[in-house]
Amino acid sequence: TVMYTTRDDRQIVVDTRMAALRFDGGTARVLQANRDVTQGKRTEEALRASESRFRQLAEATPAMIWQVSPDGLFTYVNQRLRDYLGSETMRAADWRDAIHPDDRSRLELFRESSRAVHQIASDEFRVRRHDGEYRWFYVQTAPVLDSDGTPACRIGTATDIDELKCAQGALVEANQRKDEFLATLAHELRNPLAPIRFALEGLKEDVSPLVSAHARAVIERQVKQLVRLVEDLLDVSRITTNKIRLRRERVRLADLIEVALESAVPLAKAAEHRLDIKPPPPTVWIHGDAARLVQVFSNVLNNAVKFTPRGGQISVTADVEGRDAVLRVRDTGIGIAPEALPHLFEMFHQEGNILDRSTGGLGIGLTLAHRLIEMHDGRIDVRSAGMGKGTDVEIRLPTTMAARVVAHEAEPAATGARRPLRVEIVDDNVDAAEMLGLLVSSLGHLTQLAYDGPSALDVADTFVPDVIVLDIGLPIMNGYEVARELRRRPALHHVHLAALTGWGQAEDRRRAREAGFDTHFTKPVSATAVKDLLSAVARGVEYAGDANGRPRTRFGDRPIV
Structure with a gap:
């Protein structure tokens, strides 16, 4: 195959074949045949390129x-x-x-x-x-x-398409659970409506005092059940849309458990259960929403009662482990199948063995409990060895500092011993600083005053206070800047910093925490709040109230900035 150039300068591919011919006279000739194969070659190249x-x-x-x-x-x-x-x-x-x-x-x-x-x-x-x-x-x-x-x-x-198939399967399962849940909801709503209707029909026939009293009692009980069902649904809606707000305060764990037991104990007695209760030490405190925590504890306790056959045993223990308050509820009830455990906290997920419809309810209590405990920075775990082998529910919640150090401060607290503190008061309002200084001195503590940021740092270096009550709105350096500088000084790492400000919104508390403050006072600060703060610091425990008398927790561990 040879490439030729034609007279008109085109490139063509020619397939050339030659043959030698000899004639009788001995004369030799060469026969050459040329064939233009340009198009064929182009087709071959196109096929190779396509391939x-x-x-x-x-x-x-x-x-x-x-x-x-x-x-x-x-x-x-x-x-x-x-x-x-x-x-x-x-x-x-x-x-x-x-x-x-x-x-x-x-x-x-x-x-x-x-x-x-x-x-x-x-x-x-x-x-x-x-x-x-x-x-x-x-x-x-x-x-x-x-x-x-x-x-x-x-x-x-x-x-x-494996991930797609798994997602489709999960959607189908979720839709099925939703349908089952809606069917359960319809069933549970009809249950109280039936006796209400019968009671009303009865009143049409007989309005005697005995019948009227009985009908009113029935209606009241069933209306409460309806309200509870609706509240559960609203709670689920609020939590899943992040619209629920916790009303946090410093609460005693023992008090929460006691309130939760008020509803569980009568049910346990009626079912002839043996109830063993080991309450937590009275010094265990939690920073949380009391009503919501009681709601969670009640749900767990009532589940243990409802899903334990008559004459069973239920134990309730609470204590402190490390930095956590731990509540454990164990029962000898019907237990939970191993395959159901990973799905207990899923919305609309229902297992027949743990959500027996004869016990009533929508079966969303554990979902609510899980979300509420998470909102309290805690965790809830459910364990079971299998069907018929009981259930163990464990709830962990972070404690306040008082619960963590109770073992170390028990003796001084018992004897009432207090040590005088070195307290620095910083406020550009001279009258306010002096009056607060007089109050602190009257409590037996040593005081030093400063009226601006640089002076506050100088006093702190020489006085080395235990507590600094620091106004935020200072001249030259504001309170946040002073706090950051104090936290940079190794000799003052131990100081308890209390912010004093007229701003008391959540954003203001966040800024104070980030600057290194331990406590946030909103003006006007009360004498009781100051006394409580100094008393807590002297005893080595956490201050648990703010200037307005509301229980609160210390900001906790924070980086030195």
Whole structure:
């Protein structure tokens, strides 16, 4: 094959063939035949380029791709398919063996339909990876036809849809749980409506005092049940839309448990359960919403009572472990199946063994409990060895500092011993600083006054106070700047910083905490608040009130800034 240039400067490819001819007279001749094959060569090059593009595309596509001849032999397999199956060669039997056994009958139908009808065929199959894991794939094959319309081969692709299938399954399951929940809701709403209706019908027939009193009692009880159901639903809605707000305060754990037991104890007695209660030490305090925590504790206790057969045993213990207050409720009840444990806190998830409809309720108590405890920076865990083996519920909540150090301060607190403190008061209002200084001195503490930021730092360096009550609105350096500088000085790391300001919003408290303050007072500060603060610092425990008399917790550990 030779490249020639024509008279009109075109490049052509010529296929040249020559043959030597000899005649009888001994004369030799050469016969040369030239044929223009330019178009054929261009076609060959185009085919090679097309083949190269196809292979590059097939190797780069995030799918498994193959080509099968009419007699079922694999003529091309991309690297992704070879890597998935863990084999460099590919036979029809290899592909069939990789299909999940439950899907192989559909695979045969898929093959037959794709052969019988020269069109695109598709289906979904589970395909085994080389490590044994099955994943879902969307498989599609299409015919490649010759010029006369006969099939030359089939091209197949398999796209991984495993995550999509899992998501679809989860949606179907969630929708089913929702339907079951709505059915339960309808059932639970009808339960109290029936006796209310009967009571009203009875009053139409007989309005005697005895009948009226009984009807009123029935209606009151059932209305309370309806209200409880509606409140549970509203709570779920508020929590899932982040609209619930906790009303935090410093509360005693023992008091919360006592209130929660008020509803559980009568139920336990009626069911002839043995109830063992070990209350926490009276010094265990929690910073949380008392009403919401009682709601959680009551739900856990009532579940233990309801799901324990008559004559069972329930133990309630509470104590401090490290920095956490821990409440444990154990019962000898019906237990929970292992496969149900991971789903207990899911919305709308209901297990027949733990949500027996005969006990009433919507079965969303644990969902509420889980969300509420999380909002308190705690955790709730449910354990069970299986059906018929009881349940163990553990709730952990962070304690306030007083609970953590009670063992260390018990003796001084018991004897009433106090040590005089060194207190620095910083306020640009001279009258306010002096009056607060007189109050602190009258309590037996040593005081030093300062009226601006730089003076406050100088006094702190020489006086080395235990407590600094620091006004935020200072001249030259504001209170935040002074606090940050104090926290940079190693000799003053121990100082309890109390912010004094007329601003008392959450944002102001956040800024104070970030600047290094331990306590936030909102003006006007009360004498009681100052006394309580100094008393707490002297005893080495946490101050638990603010200037307005509201229980609160100290900001806690914070970085030195």
